[in-house]
Amino acid sequence: MSGAKRPQPQSSSAPAFYNNPHVRAVFYQILLVCTLGYLFFVIIANTLANMEARGIKTGFDFLTTTAGFDILMSLIPYDATGTYLDTFFVGLLNTILVSIIGIILATLLGFVMGVAHFSRNWLVSRLAVAYVETFRNIPLLLQIFFWYFAVLAALPSARNSLNLADAFFLNVRGLYLPAPVEEAGATLFYIAIAVAIAAIIWFRRYAKKRQDDEGVQLPVWRISLAILVALPLLASLFGGAPFSFEYPELRGFNFRGGITVIPELMALALALTVYTGAFIAEAVRAGIQAVPHGQTEAARSIGLKESKIMKLIVVPQAMRVIVPLLNSEYQSLVKNSTLATAIGYPDLFTVFVGTSLNQTGQAIEIVFMTLAVYFAVNMTISLLMNIFNRKVSLVERK
Amino acid sequence: MKKLASILTATLALGVTATASAGTLEDVKKRGTLSCGVSTGLAGFSQKDEKGNWSGMDVDVCRAVAAAVLGDASKISYKPLTAKERFTALQSGEVDVLSRNTTWTHTRDTSLGLNFAGVNYYDGQGFMVSKELGVKSALELDGAAVCIQAGTTTELNLADYFRANNMKYTAVTFDTSDQTRAGFESGRCDVLTSDQSQLYAIRIGLKKPSAAVVLPEVISKEPLGPVVRQGDDAWFNVVKWSLAAMVEAEYLGVTSANAATLLKSGSPEQQRLLGVTGDSGEKMGLSKDWAKNIVMQVGNYGEVFERNVGMSSPLQIARGLNAQWNKGGILYSNPIR
Numbered sequence: 001m002s003g004a005k006r007p008q009p010q011s012s013s014a015p016a017f018y019n020n021p022h023v024r025a026v027f028y029q030i031l032l033v034c035t036l037g038y039l040f041f042v043i044i045a046n047t048l049a050n051m052e053a054r055g056i057k058t059g060f061d062f063l064t065t066t067a068g069f070d071i072l073m074s075l076i077p078y079d080a081t082g083t084y085l086d087t088f089f090v091g092l093l094n095t096i097l098v099s100i101i102g103i104i105l106a107t108l109l110g111f112v113m114g115v116a117h118f119s120r121n122w123l124v125s126r127l128a129v130a131y132v133e134t135f136r137n138i139p140l141l142l143q144i145f146f147w148y149f150a151v152l153a154a155l156p157s158a159r160n161s162l163n164l165a166d167a168f169f170l171n172v173r174g175l176y177l178p179a180p181v182e183e184a185g186a187t188l189f190y191i192a193i194a195v196a197i198a199a200i201i202w203f204r205r206y207a208k209k210r211q212d213d214e215g216v217q218l219p220v221w222r223i224s225l226a227i228l229v230a231l232p233l234l235a236s237l238f239g240g241a242p243f244s245f246e247y248p249e250l251r252g253f254n255f256r257g258g259i260t261v262i263p264e265l266m267a268l269a270l271a272l273t274v275y276t277g278a279f280i281a282e283a284v285r286a287g288i289q290a291v292p293h294g295q296t297e298a299a300r301s302i303g304l305k306e307s308k309i310m311k312l313i314v315v316p317q318a319m320r321v322i323v324p325l326l327n328s329e330y331q332s333l334v335k336n337s338t339l340a341t342a343i344g345y346p347d348l349f350t351v352f353v354g355t356s357l358n359q360t361g362q363a364i365e366i367v368f369m370t371l372a373v374y375f376a377v378n379m380t381i382s383l384l385m386n387i388f389n390r391k392v393s394l395v396e397r398k
Numbered sequence: 399m400k401k402l403a404s405i406l407t408a409t410l411a412l413g414v415t416a417t418a419s420a421g422t423l424e425d426v427k428k429r430g431t432l433s434c435g436v437s438t439g440l441a442g443f444s445q446k447d448e449k450g451n452w453s454g455m456d457v458d459v460c461r462a463v464a465a466a467v468l469g470d471a472s473k474i475s476y477k478p479l480t481a482k483e484r485f486t487a488l489q490s491g492e493v494d495v496l497s498r499n500t501t502w503t504h505t506r507d508t509s510l511g512l513n514f515a516g517v518n519y520y521d522g523q524g525f526m527v528s529k530e531l532g533v534k535s536a537l538e539l540d541g542a543a544v545c546i547q548a549g550t551t552t553e554l555n556l557a558d559y560f561r562a563n564n565m566k567y568t569a570v571t572f573d574t575s576d577q578t579r580a581g582f583e584s585g586r587c588d589v590l591t592s593d594q595s596q597l598y599a600i601r602i603g604l605k606k607p608s609a610a611v612v613l614p615e616v617i618s619k620e621p622l623g624p625v626v627r628q629g630d631d632a633w634f635n636v637v638k639w640s641l642a643a644m645v646e647a648e649y650l651g652v653t654s655a656n657a658a659t660l661l662k663s664g665s666p667e668q669q670r671l672l673g674v675t676g677d678s679g680e681k682m683g684l685s686k687d688w689a690k691n692i693v694m695q696v697g698n699y700g701e702v703f704e705r706n707v708g709m710s711s712p713l714q715i716a717r718g719l720n721a722q723w724n725k726g727g728i729l730y731s732n733p734i735r
């Protein structure tokens with residue numbers, strides 16, 4: 001090749017800066033941001049002006065004043081002398097609690113039902129289909145009412161509770177369980193559990209290495225379970241009983257002592273689980289169907305057991321389809337938990353947007369804070385699920 | 399670019415005009431109907447029958463205002479509101495007047511941008527329990543589960559009362575009066591607390607009213623009355639004096655039955671109230687016969703009370719505090735002259 005370059009067509013002068021696509025792009029974006037900023041400014045200024053004209057107090061000062069009302073259930077110490085900020089946290093924690101319970105149970109139920117769809121047993125697979133079609137198509141609010149007003153409200157009164165071994169009681173006021181109280185041996189017990197978990201992690205690595213090196217398959221599950229049971233058991237033999245139990249007792253009007261699971265929580269968690277579980281089951285079914293049948297056949301041809309085919313071949317590939325769907329189901333579940341207000345479960349929406357807003361009248365501030373919370377919670381779920389998604393996604397050769 | 403410019407102009411215009419709004423009185427006259435916020439259903443105060451007609455003490459305040467402003471007590475669109483929704487609905491202009499057993503408190507009057515236009519029922523908070531519990535006094539309620547309606551003064555008074563008497567309780571809060579009753583009936587709670595008037599109303603809605611008793615303690619003052627937005631004095635006057643006209647009519651002995659004859663034969667006071675003489679209506683921007691319309695179409699306070707909650711109603715509540723000041727109660731209308 002000759003070193004001589006072909007002469008480039010030269011324009012008489014450099015292009016005008018306003019014809020430069022980069023400059024244009026930046027210019028329009030700045031313009032858009034300014035317009036949006038101005039729009040928000042107008043809305044906020046307008047709101048504040050209107051509120052002041054009508055004599056409505058604004059600001060976040062109310063958060064430090066005493067709320068003066070009681071809340072049915074709180075995970076942090078709270079009574080009527082708490083502040084509105086406390087009610088915010090009580091509600092927030094209750095929302096997070098019911099969301100976590102719902103997400104865990106719905107995932108379990110959804111996976112079981114999704115896999116059951118492919119069962120060779122006709123009854124099991126029809127049951128899975130019936131479950132999905134029923135609960136996916138009934139509005140969630142109705143399901144919440146069903147569990148709360150039809151099922152749980154039909155339980156007997158406190159005096160005629162369903163009683164199991166004088167330790168567990170179920171009645172219209174909720175489920176009463178014995179509460180563990182830490183005794184002298186508790187510290188040793190906790191240490192034993194920590195050691196057991198560490199030992200199991202080490203053992204699983206060892207087992208994997210043995211299999212990679214020598215092809216020997218150790219009974220990992222059985223040995224892990226044995227470690228998890230044996231070590232804490234030994235600890236309590238030597239260190240004395242780690243816990244004693246405080247049993248619920250019927251005194252006056254209600255049971256006292258022990259742990260109380262309120263029916264509002266049970267009804268909401270049940271409804272969220274059953275409803276979201278149906279959607280997750282469909283996601284799981286879609287994921288499994290997305291795995292080409294050839295994969296299963298190939299796995300059978302090398303003599304893998306059916307359970308191993310599911311675990312090692314189908315599910316890991318199906319996860320790539322399932323995880324993004326799970327992400328949106330989890331987010332829906334958190335948002336749906338605001339229906340708690342229909343049955344008085346004290347979640348963030350009921351306590352803060354409901355009662356606190358009504359007692360203080362600070363609608364704008366309270367709604368703004370609540371929006372921010374739901375936004376943050378769902379962004380966190382999305383972030384975690386995206387990290388998880390990257391782990392299960394197909395790694396292609398570069 | 400043109401689009402952008404038009405958006406900008408629109409926003410600028412928004413910024414300028416959104417703060418200005420016409421008075422509620424003109425709005426209502428122009429619209430031809432009054433938008434009135436009532437409860438979601440409470441016997442004697444605001445309840446809807448099978449045909450969709452609303453009735454009750456609170457509904458009659460709406461009807462009085464509609465009669466005064468529009469000359470027709472039936473020109474109302476009712477908005478059923480829960481305790482939690484009511485103030486936002488009024489603040490945002492969704493309703494013109496809120497007539498929904500709302501307690502007149504300092505916080506609500508001073509910091510929510512609202513004005514209370516008077517009191518149409520003097521109430522107090524009480525307790526209802528199931529008879530089989532054998533409880534005779536509220537002071538025996540230590541440890542009880544209590545059903546309450548969320549976002550009410552009741553919720554705050556309850557906490558105060560139990561704390562002052564060194565008792566514990568579990569608060570089970572519901573959104574509506576009906577849900578609260580259902581919670582009490584299913585045994586979710588031992589006690590239902592609310593304003594006394596509501597307790598009687600809820601009690602007659604129970605499957606077995608005789609199985610529940612209302613305890614003697616009254617633990618708070620609950621003056622209930624209609625509410626309007628602050629900063630609209632013309633409208634505030636209309637609602638305030640519509641309520642007063644009903645009370646004054648009873649005091650002066652003007653009823654829906656005799657108002658027509660009193661137009662000619664009444665005392666000077668009665669004739670002034672009915673608009674035969676004087677200009678009380680014009681001063682408020684209403685017609686001359688505003689108060690006559692109220693009395694003829696809705697009735698005076700005594701008639702309204704008897705019809706909805708009094709001895710001739712299922713609730714059978716005695717007048718008590720709600721009797722005229724010269725009959726042993728504290729009901730007192732400022733003179734209409």
